[in-house]
Amino acid sequence: MDFALTEEQTAIFDMAHAFGQENIAPFARQWESEGTIPKELWPQVGELGFGGLYVSEDSGGSALTRLDATLVFEALSMACPSVAAFLSIHNMCAKMLDSFASDEMKARIMPDVLSLNTVLSYCLTEPGSGSDAAALKTRAEKTDQGYTLNGNKAFISGGGYSDAYVCMVRTGDDGPKGISTVYVEDGTAGLSFGGLEEKMGWKSQPTAQVQFDDCKIPSNNLVGEEGKGFKYAMMGLDGGRLNISSCSLGAAQTALNLTMKYMSERKAFGQSIDQFQGLQFRLADMEIELQAARVFLRQAAWKLDQGAPDASKHCAMAKKFVTEAGSKIVDQSLQLHGGYGYLADYGIEKLVRDLRVHQILEGTNEIMRVIVARHMLAEHS
Numbered sequence: 001m002d003f004a005l006t007e008e009q010t011a012i013f014d015m016a017h018a019f020g021q022e023n024i025a026p027f028a029r030q031w032e033s034e035g036t037i038p039k040e041l042w043p044q045v046g047e048l049g050f051g052g053l054y055v056s057e058d059s060g061g062s063a064l065t066r067l068d069a070t071l072v073f074e075a076l077s078m079a080c081p082s083v084a085a086f087l088s089i090h091n092m093c094a095k096m097l098d099s100f101a102s103d104e105m106k107a108r109i110m111p112d113v114l115s116l117n118t119v120l121s122y123c124l125t126e127p128g129s130g131s132d133a134a135a136l137k138t139r140a141e142k143t144d145q146g147y148t149l150n151g152n153k154a155f156i157s158g159g160g161y162s163d164a165y166v167c168m169v170r171t172g173d174d175g176p177k178g179i180s181t182v183y184v185e186d187g188t189a190g191l192s193f194g195g196l197e198e199k200m201g202w203k204s205q206p207t208a209q210v211q212f213d214d215c216k217i218p219s220n221n222l223v224g225e226e227g228k229g230f231k232y233a234m235m236g237l238d239g240g241r242l243n244i245s246s247c248s249l250g251a252a253q254t255a256l257n258l259t260m261k262y263m264s265e266r267k268a269f270g271q272s273i274d275q276f277q278g279l280q281f282r283l284a285d286m287e288i289e290l291q292a293a294r295v296f297l298r299q300a301a302w303k304l305d306q307g308a309p310d311a312s313k314h315c316a317m318a319k320k321f322v323t324e325a326g327s328k329i330v331d332q333s334l335q336l337h338g339g340y341g342y343l344a345d346y347g348i349e350k351l352v353r354d355l356r357v358h359q360i361l362e363g364t365n366e367i368m369r370v371i372v373a374r375h376m377l378a379e380h381s
């Protein structure tokens with residue numbers, strides 16, 4: 001068993017970290033207050049091969065392992081978890097297209113997806129269905145030319161901003177087997193967006209409803225086979241859970257680094273506050289939890305790379321553990337900064353706000369426990 005990163009993995013992490021520190025970190029607060037990420041950033045990210053991190057070489061992707069991809073998200077989220085998480089969603093969609101889209105479709109769209117000239121959103125949630133995603137109601141009626149879509153998707157990261165939408169829609173009966181995946185390009189007649197949601201965190205990402213009103217798409221925008229869309233959507237989620245956990249991890253590492261520095265400089269009662277043993281113990285607890293989260297996450301990624309039978313269980317366990325650990329660490333970091341932690345200039349309060357949603361999306365942390373318990377019961381039956 002070897003827990004060390006390879007030279008290549010270290011180089012991937014360093015490249016992503018350097019890019020984030022130069023091109024994202026200095027602007028993260030500005031983008032947050034503007035409520036958007038400049039579109040010009042994405043082709044630069046694409047040049048690094050991050051538009052299709054684990055898309056196969058055959059499709060022109062970087063063909064990295066899931067473990068390698070976690071390093072990219074951990075490193076980028078050290079600059080801004082909101083930007084890193086947005087890239088994670090694009091990559092989840094890109095992998096779905098790589099795995100299931102027809103050769104014709106891949107030839108048509110993949111070059112722009114990989115270069116990030118086409119930014120993708122993932123549309124599963126609806127106003128009436130989140131955790132119970134298979135209850136979705138957006139309808140795609142088959143016509144002579146293709147499909148006509150009617151319905152609404154809720155909470156869509158990149159709604160009204162992205163260039164294309166990978167959408168789970170109902171083509172058949174109720175339940176998961178009646179769901180298909182379709183690709184809807186921005187500008188398609190009948191596609192519109194709700195107003196921008198006001199959110200606690202992830203403020204640089206526009207979030208909006210995606211609405212279909214007799215929205216007509218050609219038949220060759222069906223991804224894979226009819227009736228398999230729910231399976232495709234769920235297959236993307238194991239990796240998505242690793243990515244979002246990595247975003248918590250990187251942000252928590254940044255918060256801890258800032259806290260160590262602050263505590264060495266801040267004086268109280270005649271000494272720097274890092275000399276109080278009670279606070280040293282808090283630092284030690286944060287470090288222990290962070291390192292445990294990192295090892296657990298990388299093990300889950302390794303399991304997914306190996307195709308291990310318990311990979312989904314480990315991805316769910318890691319998502320629950322790492323996102324909660326990340327939130328605890330950034331919250332403790334805020335506390336150790338005293339009143340200054342509450343001020344935007346110190347860089348901690350944004351992380352507290354940004355990480356909170358990681359416990360809610362890509363499957364809530366309650367649903368992660370449902371998955372873990374289901375696996376445990378199956379293993380013991």
Ligand SMILES: Cc1cc2nc3c(=O)[nH]c(=O)nc-3n(C[C@H](O)[C@H](O)[C@H](O)COP(=O)(O)OP(=O)(O)OC[C@H]3O[C@@H](n4cnc5c(N)ncnc54)[C@H](O)[C@@H]3O)c2cc1C
Nearest residue numbers: 122123124125129130131132155156157360361362364366
């Ligand atoms: C900022 C943001 C961005 C998002 N981006 C996207 C996106 O890009 N694309 C997309 O498709 N979705 C997106 N979502 C939606 C997100 O995936 C859902 O919010 C999430 O799946 C939860 O669904 P819900 O909000 O409907 O909550 P509900 O499913 O209604 O859950 C409410 C509560 O009940 C609990 N619960 C539900 N069922 C069970 C159960 N069986 N056992 C125990 N507890 C249960 C939940 O854990 C939760 O605490 C985003 C959400 C947010 C907040």
